[in-house]
Each structure stands twice: as C-alpha cells, then as structure tokens.
Amino acid sequence: MNAATERLAVRLRGLGAARSQFGRACVILVPYLWLAVFFLVPFLIVLKIAFANIQLSMPPVEPVVTWTADKVLQLRLHFSNFSFVFGDDLYIAAFLNSLKVAGISTVLALLLGYPMAYGIARAPGAWRNVLFLLVVLPFFTSFLLRVYAWLGLLGRSGPINDLLLALGIVHEPLQLLQTDFAVYLGMVYSYLPFMVLPLYSAIEKLDLTLLEAAADLGCRPTKAFFTITLPLTKEGIFAGCLLVFIPAVGEYVIPALLGGPDTLMIGRVVWDEFFGNRDWPVASALAIVLLAILTGFVLLLQRVQSREEEA
Amino acid sequence: MSTDPAARAATTPSPPAPYVRIERLTKRFGDFVAVRQVSLEIARGEIFCLLGGSGCGKTTLLRMLAGFETPTEGSIYIDGVDVTGVPPYERPVNMMFQSYALFPHMTVEQNVAFGLRQDGTPRAEIETRVEEMLSLVKLDGYAKRKPHQLSGGQRQRVALARALVKRPKLLLLDEPLGALDKKLREHTQFELVGLQERLGVTFVIVTHDQEEAMTLASRIGVMRAGEILQVGSPTDIYEYPNSRFVADFIGSVNLVEGKLVEDEPDHVRIDCPQLGGTVYVDHGVSSPPDAQLSVAIRPEKLQLARERPEQPDNVLAGTVTGIAYLGDATRYLVRLSTGFVLRVTMPNVYRREEQFEQGQPVWVHWHASAAVVVMR
Incomplete structure (x- = not known):
C-alpha cells in the first residue's frame, strides 16, 4: 500500500x-x-x-x-554582385568611412556617457530618478523629428550661429550643417542614451566599500577609478559601445540630413543603390557584407571578454 | 618579521603608553549625533573592542579612525601624530571590512599585493611579503584563485592578509567574524588572537556580539547612543558593570531596584521591595543616602538549595517555575513570594546530578560578594 x-x-x-x-x-x-x-x-x-x-x-x-x-x-547564384562590391573603391571607402565615423562617435559617446552615468548612479535617491528620466526622455519624441530639429539649430540663421554672432565670437555665420561635425554631433546626440543606460546599471551595481578598501590600502581616488571602478564596470562599457557602434555603422538618416554631399557612409550608399539605381542585388550584397563585418566585431569582443573572465 | 618594530614591541612588553588617543570626538549627521564627545586611549599591542548594539555609533567611530568620516569635533592621534584631517589613503591604518570588500576582478595574490603596490614597494619584496602573509593565514596554494572561488572562511583570511600585509600601526576590524558560521567563528577567534600576538599590531574591533568581544579583547568599551559607558577588561565589564545598561547588555543578569539602608565603608545593605528583603553587599558604595540604586546579580552566582542554608543574609524562598536544561548547566526561573522572578544558572558538575523540579519550593542564596550595586 x-x-x-x-x-x-x-x-x-x-x-x-x-x-x-x-x-x-x-x-x-x-x-x-x-x-x-x-x-x-x-x-x-x-x-x-x-x-x-x-x-x-x-x-x-x-x-x-x-x-x-x-x-x-x-x-543560379550570381557572385558578380560581391565581386562588384569589392572591386569598386567607392564601396570600400564607404565601408571604411562608416567604421571610422561609428568608431569615433562611440568613443565620444563613451567619454561623455561615462561621467553622466557615474553622476546619475551616485546622485542622491530622489535626484537619481529624475536624471534617469531625463536620459530616457528624448525617446518620447520621434527620432526623425529630433534630427530635423538639429537642422534648425545648426542652420546659418539658427540659434547657435545667432548666439555666436551676438557674442562676437564669429563675424559671419559658420557653416555647421553638411559637415562631419554635424554628423558626429547627431550621432553622439542620438545614441548617447544607449551608452548611458548600460553604463549606469553597471556603475550603480558597484560596491562602494571596494573604493573605501582601495583608499584604505593607500590608493588615491583617481588611481582607484582606473584600477577598481573601470575594470569592474567593463561589461557596461562593452555593452554600451556595441549598442552605439552597431547602429551607427549602418546609420542612414543622420549622414543624409546633417552630412554634406561628400559624407560617404554605407547606409547612404545602400539607400542610393536600392532606391536611386534600383539595383537590389548590389544593395543586398552591401547589406550582407556590412552584417558580416559587424558580426565579426561582436564575436571578437565576446572572445576578448570571455578570455578575460577566464584569466 | 623580526625586523618589524611592531613585532619587536610585542616580544619585549613595554609599559602601556597611549598609542591611539581619541580626544572629545563628535560626529553629527545633520541633527543626529552618531558619536558624542568620546575620549579614549588605546595602548600599543592592545586588542580593543568597541561593543554595542546597532546604531550605537561604534561603526562611525571606527570609520573616523580609518578616515572615511571626518569628525565634526575632536581629534585623533596615532603614535603621537594628529591624523584627524589625514585622508584614508595616507593613514598608517588598515581596515578589515565586514563584507571583506575583496576586489572581485583580482586574484587572492593581487588582492593582498594591492596595498604594497600603492606604496611602490619593489616587485621582489611584494612577492615575498605576499607569500609570507598567505602562509601566515594558511592560504598557500590559493594565490591564483579569485575571491568567488573561495569559501567564506577563506575570504575572511584573504581580507585579513590584505589588511595586515602593509604592517599597519593600527588594524581596524569591523565585525570580523560576523559572516562566519558558529563553529568556524570559535576556531577563527583563537587564530585571530594568536596572529595578533605574533605580529604585535594594535587591533580595534567593532562588534555587537558580546561573546566575540569577551574572547578577543584585552579591553572592551561598551557604547550606547554615541557614548562610551564603560571601558575595562572583559572581567571588569562582566563582574563590575558601572550601569544598569552595561550589566544588562553583557551576559544575563537579575536587576532589582533598591534603597540604601545601611552604608558602611566595608559593606552596605540595600532594601529591595521586589525581593521582599534586603541584600547584603560586601563592598562600600559612594552614593548619597536614599539614592535609588540597582542591584545586579548574575544568574550563575545564585544558588539553589532544598534546605534553608545557614547564613543570615541573602537567602530567599521561592518556587521553581521554569527549567531549561542546557547540558553544561541548567537554567531555572524561581518565583519569589513577591512575584518577582529570578534567573538562576546551576552548573551540572556531576553526571546524573539531581535536578530541581517544576513547582518545587527552593531556597535561593548567594555570597555577599555576588551582587554589584550600580547607580545609573
């Protein structure tokens, strides 16, 4: 039973x-x-x-x-699209320029985003929520509208040029639009929240007694930042950089609206091939190559990260 | 190790000179006074224990010694040097944190070497000293591990090694055994004392655990509400508490209120209505007549008897109302005719000793030296 x-x-x-x-x-x-x-x-x-x-x-x-x-x-597989893509200097230049712009934008976003995330994570309780909300606030408006807003701000008779003229810093309006400067500005502005959010969560998790322990053992605050804080928030840095770099490489809207005619980026080239030339196969081949490059980057980063964890 | 001045000091005991001097130290957080006018002197090579409940200011006091908090008033001298305004990274003081605060991205070896590396110690010396330290805390062979690969007890020892490797003038320990289980605690307590004796480093320990304080400390400072109520050896604190709070906080005690009725230099007699009689104490007290006093008697100093013992004083009749057999001793609750319940602990010296039974009428008696009179 x-x-x-x-x-x-x-x-x-x-x-x-x-x-x-x-x-x-x-x-x-x-x-x-x-x-x-x-x-x-x-x-x-x-x-x-x-x-x-x-x-x-x-x-x-x-x-x-x-x-x-x-x-x-x-x-029937036509490899000619790929040989065409690799055979033309224009495409190679577009790829390299995209990687350069995305790389510089990522570094700028990191340099700007880290102090921001640090400040938010260390702010007193009530302030922290307000600051956090401010970071997320731009998402409440359309991305496209926000980029258009920069068109107005950076224009020859926009508020920035007006201010510079009024202060007597410049004597005639600066050409801000259609420059690399405008592209970088737009990129960093648009993707900064993606950098700040993972950094914030990494910094916020950091145990502050570790910094006290470092100070107690004779480590000055600046050095403690580089030996304790930075390595322990590495995952946030990796995540933030990927979240900025990957969409930035293929970005179309920002270089198209803010960049000049000579701002050669792969997103724009793909757009032109697709809608201007109606050459779908070459546009698709470009997209596939871009995907391969980015996947390579991600895999490389993951390899580095996991190797460091093992050590 | 023999070249270390601190170690030499331990082998040749010098008269205790104040090594750490705390003068009228106050710390306020807004309206809250965490530490109030604390003055304290700690001798070289001492294990000084700050004991108190949570929020009594003991941790704030420790953090001021480490340099993490700046005192609102007062000053701190270590080895004759005023360190009040010195930042933590320039103090000759190291701390073992309650959470251990080991750097999770570094190996055991790197953790221990961290402090030495900040001072620019030559690499070869760092290596030998770290190795020495790890073998001292019995962690040789664990050098390449990361903190998360260690047990709680091992982490505690890494934290200790990291704090000791710089040969600090003063080692601060915040609840050093708090995170360990009971068996490991007992073992580690003795190891810690042994290590301290060998290295001769002055220890200041913060704990809320009176047993930890009693076994580790050479002197204890009992804190409450930001003030130090009593400083003394564990025996002093236990046998001669200077206040109701200290008597009650350390160990178990029977506290009764009373009035002085006979005041001689060699003895006093106190009328205690709660006991329904007088208590004879064989030491004088300095207090104004008619002052409200308290009498503290430890449960193990009370004795039970079936027959009325032949002594004129300190004998009371009662009934056993509660029994707790603990193995090494038995705790009784004895209700007196006044309704007051006394706690009595009787050691179980003999096997199959006859125990008193529930509801049994008994006599409670104690020696004239058993009771302590406290004013506050």
Missing part, C-alpha cells in the same frame, strides 16, 4: 516534470518563432537577392530558384 502510493507519487512527479519541461519549451518557442519570422526570413530574402541578377521587372531581380521547362530545379 505504502510502496504503491510512493510509486504513484514518483510517477506523478515525473509527469509533472515532463509537463513543466513542455511548458518551458513553449515559453522559449514564442520568442524563437518571432525571431524566425521577423528576422531570419527577411535576412534570407536579402541573402537570396544578393545572389540574384538584376532584371527589369517588379521586383527587379531574377528568381534564384527556377523550375525549368525540362523539369529541372535550377539554382
């Missing part, structure tokens, strides 16, 4: 475990399904177009997989 009930209990527990496992699988399945439908499928379509040939039709590409008259399933 006792043994029987025990066996039953074990079986029921087993059933329960199986059911909870099924439940867990379901919970994971939903986001995976979402990712598959909205990220993987579009990516595969872009990948397909990158290997297709251009053709005057709608859509303006030849199909990659065809069913021929003599009942053969034909897969």
Whole structure:
C-alpha cells in the first residue's frame, strides 16, 4: 500500500516534470518563432537577392530558384554582385568611412556617457530618478523629428550661429550643417542614451566599500577609478559601445540630413543603390557584407571578454 | 618579521603608553549625533573592542579612525601624530571590512599585493611579503584563485592578509567574524588572537556580539547612543558593570531596584521591595543616602538549595517555575513570594546530578560578594 502510493507519487512527479519541461519549451518557442519570422526570413530574402541578377521587372531581380521547362530545379547564384562590391573603391571607402565615423562617435559617446552615468548612479535617491528620466526622455519624441530639429539649430540663421554672432565670437555665420561635425554631433546626440543606460546599471551595481578598501590600502581616488571602478564596470562599457557602434555603422538618416554631399557612409550608399539605381542585388550584397563585418566585431569582443573572465 | 618594530614591541612588553588617543570626538549627521564627545586611549599591542548594539555609533567611530568620516569635533592621534584631517589613503591604518570588500576582478595574490603596490614597494619584496602573509593565514596554494572561488572562511583570511600585509600601526576590524558560521567563528577567534600576538599590531574591533568581544579583547568599551559607558577588561565589564545598561547588555543578569539602608565603608545593605528583603553587599558604595540604586546579580552566582542554608543574609524562598536544561548547566526561573522572578544558572558538575523540579519550593542564596550595586 505504502510502496504503491510512493510509486504513484514518483510517477506523478515525473509527469509533472515532463509537463513543466513542455511548458518551458513553449515559453522559449514564442520568442524563437518571432525571431524566425521577423528576422531570419527577411535576412534570407536579402541573402537570396544578393545572389540574384538584376532584371527589369517588379521586383527587379531574377528568381534564384527556377523550375525549368525540362523539369529541372535550377539554382543560379550570381557572385558578380560581391565581386562588384569589392572591386569598386567607392564601396570600400564607404565601408571604411562608416567604421571610422561609428568608431569615433562611440568613443565620444563613451567619454561623455561615462561621467553622466557615474553622476546619475551616485546622485542622491530622489535626484537619481529624475536624471534617469531625463536620459530616457528624448525617446518620447520621434527620432526623425529630433534630427530635423538639429537642422534648425545648426542652420546659418539658427540659434547657435545667432548666439555666436551676438557674442562676437564669429563675424559671419559658420557653416555647421553638411559637415562631419554635424554628423558626429547627431550621432553622439542620438545614441548617447544607449551608452548611458548600460553604463549606469553597471556603475550603480558597484560596491562602494571596494573604493573605501582601495583608499584604505593607500590608493588615491583617481588611481582607484582606473584600477577598481573601470575594470569592474567593463561589461557596461562593452555593452554600451556595441549598442552605439552597431547602429551607427549602418546609420542612414543622420549622414543624409546633417552630412554634406561628400559624407560617404554605407547606409547612404545602400539607400542610393536600392532606391536611386534600383539595383537590389548590389544593395543586398552591401547589406550582407556590412552584417558580416559587424558580426565579426561582436564575436571578437565576446572572445576578448570571455578570455578575460577566464584569466 | 623580526625586523618589524611592531613585532619587536610585542616580544619585549613595554609599559602601556597611549598609542591611539581619541580626544572629545563628535560626529553629527545633520541633527543626529552618531558619536558624542568620546575620549579614549588605546595602548600599543592592545586588542580593543568597541561593543554595542546597532546604531550605537561604534561603526562611525571606527570609520573616523580609518578616515572615511571626518569628525565634526575632536581629534585623533596615532603614535603621537594628529591624523584627524589625514585622508584614508595616507593613514598608517588598515581596515578589515565586514563584507571583506575583496576586489572581485583580482586574484587572492593581487588582492593582498594591492596595498604594497600603492606604496611602490619593489616587485621582489611584494612577492615575498605576499607569500609570507598567505602562509601566515594558511592560504598557500590559493594565490591564483579569485575571491568567488573561495569559501567564506577563506575570504575572511584573504581580507585579513590584505589588511595586515602593509604592517599597519593600527588594524581596524569591523565585525570580523560576523559572516562566519558558529563553529568556524570559535576556531577563527583563537587564530585571530594568536596572529595578533605574533605580529604585535594594535587591533580595534567593532562588534555587537558580546561573546566575540569577551574572547578577543584585552579591553572592551561598551557604547550606547554615541557614548562610551564603560571601558575595562572583559572581567571588569562582566563582574563590575558601572550601569544598569552595561550589566544588562553583557551576559544575563537579575536587576532589582533598591534603597540604601545601611552604608558602611566595608559593606552596605540595600532594601529591595521586589525581593521582599534586603541584600547584603560586601563592598562600600559612594552614593548619597536614599539614592535609588540597582542591584545586579548574575544568574550563575545564585544558588539553589532544598534546605534553608545557614547564613543570615541573602537567602530567599521561592518556587521553581521554569527549567531549561542546557547540558553544561541548567537554567531555572524561581518565583519569589513577591512575584518577582529570578534567573538562576546551576552548573551540572556531576553526571546524573539531581535536578530541581517544576513547582518545587527552593531556597535561593548567594555570597555577599555576588551582587554589584550600580547607580545609573
């Protein structure tokens, strides 16, 4: 009797475990399904177009997989798009310039964002929430509108030039728009919150007694920042840099609106190929190469990070 | 180690001169007074323990010694030097934090070496001193581990090694055993005292645990509400508390109120209505007649008997109302005819000793030296 009930209990527990496992699988399945439908499928379509040939039709590409008259399933991959992309200096220059602009923007955002995040994390309780809200506040307005606002601010008769003229610092309005300066400004302005948020959460978690311990052992505050605070908030720095760098490389709106005609960035080139030239295959090939470069960066960073953790 | 002046001082005991001097130290946080007019002298090589409940100001006092808090008033001298305004990174003082505060991104070795590296000690010397320190705290072989790979007891020893490696003039310990389990605590207590004796470093310990204070300290300062109520050896504090608070805070005690009825230089007699009789104490007190006093008697100094003992004073009749057998001793609650309940602890010296029973009428008696008269 006792043994029987025990066996039953074990079986029921087993059933329960199986059911909870099924439940867990379901919970994971939903986001995976979402990712598959909205990220993987579009990516595969872009990948397909990158290997297709251009053709005057709608859509303006030849199909990659065809069913021929003599009942053969034909897969035709055109690598010419990629050789074209790598063969043209314009594209290479656009890639390099995008990486440069994104890299400098990321460094600037880090230099500006770290003190900001530090200040917020160390602010007294009530202030902290207010400051935090201020960082997130720009997201309440459309990104596009905010970039347009800079057009007004930086214009020849905008408030910034007016102020400089009124103070007598300059005698004729500065050309601020359509410059690299405007692009960097727009980039740092737009992506700063993405830098501040992960940094804030990393700095806020830092145990302050560690800094007291460092001081107690004879370490001056500046040195303690570099030997204790910085290494212990490294993860926040990595996360913030990735969150700024990746979208910045492919950024289209900011260089298009604030940059000059010679601001060559890959996002803009892809746009021109797609809508100006109607060359979908080359545009897709560019997008794939960009993706490969960025994936390489992320993997490299992760490798570095995990190696440091092991050490 | 023998070249270390601190270590030499320990082997040749010198007359205790004030090594740490705290003068009328006050710390206010807004309206709140955390430490109030504390003056204290600590001798070289001493283990001084600040004991008190939470919020009594003991940690604030310790943090002022470390330099993390700036005193509102008063000054601190260490080895004759005024360090009141000296920042923590320039003080000859190290601290072992309650949470240990080990740097999680550094190995055990790097943690211990951290302090020496700040001073620009040559690399070879750092290596030998760190190695020496790690073997002193029995952690050789753990040098390359990270703090999260260690047990609580091992972390505590890394923290100790890190604080001791700079050979500080003064080592501050904030609840050093607080995070350890009971068995490990007892073991570590003795290790800590042994280490202190060997190195001769002056220790200031903060704790809320009276047992920890009693076993570690050469002197204890009992704190309440920002003030030091009594300073003395563990025996002084336990046997001669100077106030109701100290008597009650350290150990267990029977406290009764009374009035002086006989005041001689060699003895006093105090009328205690709560006991329904007088208490004879074999030492004089200096207090105005008719002053309200308290009499403190430790439970282990009370004795129980079946027959009325042959002594004229300090005998009361009562009934056993509660028994707690603890193995090494038995605790009794004895209700007197006045309704007052006395706590009595009887050691279990013999196996199968006859225990008193619930509801049994007994005589409580004590020696004339057992009771202590406290004024406050």
